[in-house]
Amino acid sequence: MPSVRVLSPDSAEALRLWLDQPGVRGAKRSLLARRAAGYWLGIDGMDGPTSRALQAEVHAVGGEAILAPRADQVDALLLMTPEQCASLVTRLRGGPRALARWGADIAAALRSAARPPLPLVLGGRHLDFSRRAYVDAVVNVTPDSFYDGGRHATVPAAVDYALRMVEQGADLLEIGGESAGPGKQVSAQEEVDRVAPVIEALVRRTDVPISIDTRRYEVARVAVEAGAHIVNDTQSLADPRMVQLAAERNVGLVLMHFPGRPGELPRRWRYHDLMAHMASFLWERADRARRAGVLRSRIIIDPGIGFHKTDAHDLEVLRRLPELKSLGYAIMLGTSNRGFLGWATGLPVGERVEATAATVAYGIAQGAHIVRVHNVKELARIVHMMAAVLTGRPSSAPNTDRAPALPVGRR
Numbered sequence: 001m002p003s004v005r006v007l008s009p010d011s012a013e014a015l016r017l018w019l020d021q022p023g024v025r026g027a028k029r030s031l032l033a034r035r036a037a038g039y040w041l042g043i044d045g046m047d048g049p050t051s052r053a054l055q056a057e058v059h060a061v062g063g064e065a066i067l068a069p070r071a072d073q074v075d076a077l078l079l080m081t082p083e084q085c086a087s088l089v090t091r092l093r094g095g096p097r098a099l100a101r102w103g104a105d106i107a108a109a110l111r112s113a114a115r116p117p118l119p120l121v122l123g124g125r126h127l128d129f130s131r132r133a134y135v136d137a138v139v140n141v142t143p144d145s146f147y148d149g150g151r152h153a154t155v156p157a158a159v160d161y162a163l164r165m166v167e168q169g170a171d172l173l174e175i176g177g178e179s180a181g182p183g184k185q186v187s188a189q190e191e192v193d194r195v196a197p198v199i200e201a202l203v204r205r206t207d208v209p210i211s212i213d214t215r216r217y218e219v220a221r222v223a224v225e226a227g228a229h230i231v232n233d234t235q236s237l238a239d240p241r242m243v244q245l246a247a248e249r250n251v252g253l254v255l256m257h258f259p260g261r262p263g264e265l266p267r268r269w270r271y272h273d274l275m276a277h278m279a280s281f282l283w284e285r286a287d288r289a290r291r292a293g294v295l296r297s298r299i300i301i302d303p304g305i306g307f308h309k310t311d312a313h314d315l316e317v318l319r320r321l322p323e324l325k326s327l328g329y330a331i332m333l334g335t336s337n338r339g340f341l342g343w344a345t346g347l348p349v350g351e352r353v354e355a356t357a358a359t360v361a362y363g364i365a366q367g368a369h370i371v372r373v374h375n376v377k378e379l380a381r382i383v384h385m386m387a388a389v390l391t392g393r394p395s396s397a398p399n400t401d402r403a404p405a406l407p408v409g410r411r
Helices: 012-019 026-036 048-060 082-093 097-114 155-167 188-203 217-226 241-249 274-292 311-319 321-327 339-345 353-366 376-391
Strands: 039-046 064-070 073-080 120-122 125-127 134-140 172-176 210-214 230-233 252-256 299-302 330-333 370-373
Touching (some): 039 097, 048 082, 048 097, 073 082, 082 097, 134 155, 155 188, 172 188, 188 210, 188 217, 230 241, 241 274, 252 274, 274 299, 274 311, 311 339, 321 330, 321 353, 370 376
Parallel strands (some): 134 370, 210 230, 299 330
Antiparallel strands (some): 039 073, 064 073, 120 125
């Protein structure tokens, strides 16, 4: 019996199989390609005259543009085929300065959404995001960790645990000396005393890149001097010295969506459009970092699961994660054992590994490039299986991504 299938326009592989058939040539192939692929583009924060001029240009190339005025700005939703997008970009670039800017931004967003971010070389490891996602193992050097309850609060315990995580498949090690929970802040000196000896010991025993998870410049500076390769700035340049440190020391920089203050209750936060707010926030922080001298390839963005977001917000971030790909940076996703998993499943901390695994697999399918996890052994296996699913070829075994140098190319 004949069967009927609904083919997703997002499936490039299904489209290619149809277009490569012997009877599909010339005009037929072009027609199928135009009808099967299209773009929905969201643009936020235009002024009224520019939005109306852009709408006219979109209509001129045969596309559709829907304008949504709010407060003192206008948002727009553009619906176009690839050919219409190309024509629009050409027209905008040859037009007035205000429209030319949007032409360049649209072209950049389309390029970034269609290809993986630049590879990252740190600490003797080559992270090639076109091959697979990578595992960032959380090592809490705190007595009040929500996950491990302080089991790794001493230097020997933290170092042994971190090396065990490397054996189980960790591609990165993230060292944290202060719990993120409300009311759990410690002094900068205490945080330094917790993390610096651990980092110093680890750089002597492994070439896995080490990240310092902190909100303080003083801690980040000491950690980098001790050998840390990445600064995970949990408050996204609230202290401008963070970006100068990253630029001067040529280390990686993680920028997290963190629009409020430490310890604020997430349910106090309301967003007109969560992902629009997040994209604008992260774009501005990343642009600030690049202007300060941080290489694009060393910038990582993090949607900040659990920070200034409700449980429903966290689930929305997962569903809409592909919207961040157009920014062009590697995306870090930290869902491991988070509160929204308990809200969704009713399970306590310590019993959320399967729920975490579901979000890790789904997050990678949606575009995450680095996953921040506690249960490394189980989740590293999922990461490698997802690489095989998405690329169609077996993934490399853990700990085989060493490379002496990155080939000359985009930075």
